[in-house]
Amino acid sequence: MPFVWLISFLFIFMSFYHNELLAAVLSLVSLVPYYLVLWLFRNQLKHNFTFKIKPIK
Template identity: 55%
Template sequence: MTNTIKHQGIVENITGSLAFVRIIQTTACTACSAKGYCSSSESKEKIIEVLIPTNLFLKVGDAVLITGETSMGMMAVLWAFVLPFLLLIISLFSMMSLTDGNELLSSSLSLAILVPYYFILWINKERMKKNFSFTIKPIK
């Protein structure tokens, strides 16, 4: 198993030292020869923001290869799904004991705890961008 994620894309826009690259994210089924008979194949266009190295000159419309580490994906899943799920479960059981078993109140308070969690993530998005960054190189 490879430790990198690679996507081919097209530079859509360049702002300062940032390139906005359009990639087509596909599921594994998209390459399957039976995809026409199956409803699970799917692809989506995404815009990825990538820092351009100072020694690289790109222009809009250039074909590029975006590369990232698989550990970035795992870390993103941890922050976005695993930790909030654990926070939700722990807070639900805590609230159940604090509210003498009032399920509606406990579940409402547990869900409300996720609001500050995601707000803190949003506040720290610039710091997190440094950890979740892709590299870019032109395709010739």
Template identity: 50%
Template structure:
């Protein structure tokens, strides 16, 4: 179970097989005893949509969301690493071809538009790959 990400949450809404779970995403220092005196301690409320069999959960129930660590790594790769590499490689190519830094940088930024459009068009496929499983917490 080392390869999993776990978040405790509360069922907020149920719509058929879609269960909306509210989780509190906290920074690493939010549990520190001096967090009240520090400006870097923060937490954010997130709503995660999970597919579960109808009638399994009810609103207000405490649940555990479980996901694979590889999902986080893949998300970072798609959101940050690939666009950065596209940007840098295209910038050097356009600078070599055009000999104009302004136009080379603009065209290089323009390369990101089709990349993010492709990601957006494949969002249903990505939702299937980036999904959490839900388990009840037995008190």
């Protein structure tokens, strides 16, 4: 999900600013709210996800 977020914002910022460095920095900065929300809801998310690993035969 962060990859899709990053690429989407990269294209959006490139269309507005036409500067690759600025677009890259802004798209990386746009990940801060994403991870902040994940961090704020970490206790609720901890109870909702379970992962199981199955052996490969």
